[in-house]
Ligand SMILES: C[N+](C)(C)CCCC[C@H](N)C(=O)O
């Protein structure tokens with residue numbers, strides 16, 4: 001990614017909140033910040049505050065690493081507060097062991113679980129998906145356009161950079177504006193057609209049902225990038241499906257099915273002459289707030305089902321078929337013919353993609369982006385917390 005200034009606007013929400021924090025109250029083992037805007041006190045435990053001291057003694061400001069030894073929190077005096085006060089955007093704490101810590105209130109508001117909210121996702125189906133297009137020249141040169149692209153990727157899971165010169169190298173340059181290209185056993189930038197270069201139907205002209213890639217890897221790749229360099233034939237349209245929207249429908253229709261596919265593993269595998277990749281994880285994965293964060297769905301790449309107790313197998317298949325019918329429902333399937341110049345980026349943890357069968361010569365290039373790299377780029381531009 002081209003070097004850019006660290007994007008670090010204080011989000012508007014916290015600016016007004018910061019000014020509203022007026023009082024601090026000490027209680028046994030914790031401190032409360034009162035804000036008339038919030039209407040409720042924000043509670044910070046002493047041990048948390050002490051552990052998050054950002055003075056030069058407790059935190060290496062150059063490396064952003066902690067120097068404070070967590071075992072010190074065992075000593076009562078270390079996390080006992082003698083005095084605390086709020087002045088403008090700063091909370092100052094004087095600890096019983098003599099240490100002094102100063103916190104930006106804006107920082108505290110941004111890092112307390114009490115105010116955490118999930119990024120707003122725009123769930124879509126074929127009737128309301130509007131894919132945003134970002135012209136190559138602007139995407140490559142303007143940080144605001146790049147940030148807008150990231151906002152679209154986080155909210156919709158799909159975006160296109162248009163007018164990209166139809167070559168592997170220019171596609172790579174486009175990707176590297178955002179994040180490094182991820183290397184897998186398919187290589188870095190791939191160029192594929194119906195030559196069965198790899199043991200996968202992507203390397204044929206057959207239809208491929210909507211799926212997420214690399215369900216056979218212990219962590220599915222974060223983003224899939226595709227660019228059609230050439231196609232002189234019929235068919236080859238890509239399907240796009242919002243997996244998160246489909247799972248929402250599935251959960252509404254069958255909470256039991258949602259729970260089963262969120263708990264029992266659906267193993268994926270990739271096998272060829274020299275490789276056997278396999279991953280035993282549930283199809284639907286969640287974070288600690290029980291929010292859906294990843295869909296691992298690929299009916300083609302499923303490994304032999306050894307992970308479901310025999311008595312649950314009939315029910316498991318009923319639920320898998322139920323979810324598949326939702327995924328294949330035309331109202332959930334957005335059809336798009338990729339043409340040279342349009343580079344599509346898809347969130348492989350959320351968006352399913354597939355392809356209709358095609359005739360003629362079709363050459364695609366693309367790559368994967370590691371999830372951590374993508375999220376780091378989005379965080380760098382303050383698009384993710
Ligand atoms: C993208 N590229 C053409 C390199 C490989 C495609 C592999 C698709 C595989 N069935 C999967 O779902 O991971």
Ligand SMILES: O=C(O)CCC(=O)C(=O)O
Nearest residue numbers: 202208213238353354355
């Ligand atoms: O050929 C395409 O357009 C997509 C192939 C595919 O599904 C994949 O690469 O995962």
